[in-house]
Amino acid sequence: MLAQMLAYGLILSWIDCCNAVFHGAPTYTTWKLQRLQNNVAGIVLQAPIRRSHATPLLSTLHWLLALETIDHKVALLTFTVAAHRHHPASTAYSRSQRTSTTWDDDRPL
Numbered sequence: 001m002l003a004q005m006l007a008y009g010l011i012l013s014w015i016d017c018c019n020a021v022f023h024g025a026p027t028y029t030t031w032k033l034q035r036l037q038n039n040v041a042g043i044v045l046q047a048p049i050r051r052s053h054a055t056p057l058l059s060t061l062h063w064l065l066a067l068e069t070i071d072h073k074v075a076l077l078t079f080t081v082a083a084h085r086h087h088p089a090s091t092a093y094s095r096s097q098r099t100s101t102t103w104d105d106d107r108p109l
Helices: 002-022 027-044 054-061 066-085 088-099
Strands: none
Touching: 002 027, 002 066, 027 054, 027 066
16 A cells, blocks of 8 residues: 555656647557556556566556557546636636726836
8 A cells, every 4th residue: 555655655646737738649659658567567466577468457446548648647637617607706716807907007117
């Protein structure tokens, strides 16, 4: 459990934070991310090196594949933007922003 928390805190949180940037990236870039994730899963579960497939390891840890994680993050960001665009609080904010007057200072700097 501690190894999983450390791996997520040190490595996978960085991938999760920046994975929307990797949307549409070349295959070799996402393959490097997938290899990193596979290695971390092997370390967390203390699997024998190069003797086990990574997909069952990722499934055991309930982790998505790198491409699936990227797609999930983009879908989540898209949904969040679309949901907040029609939120009453956001329209009230934009309405108050339009009606506010600007303060002009005639004093020289």
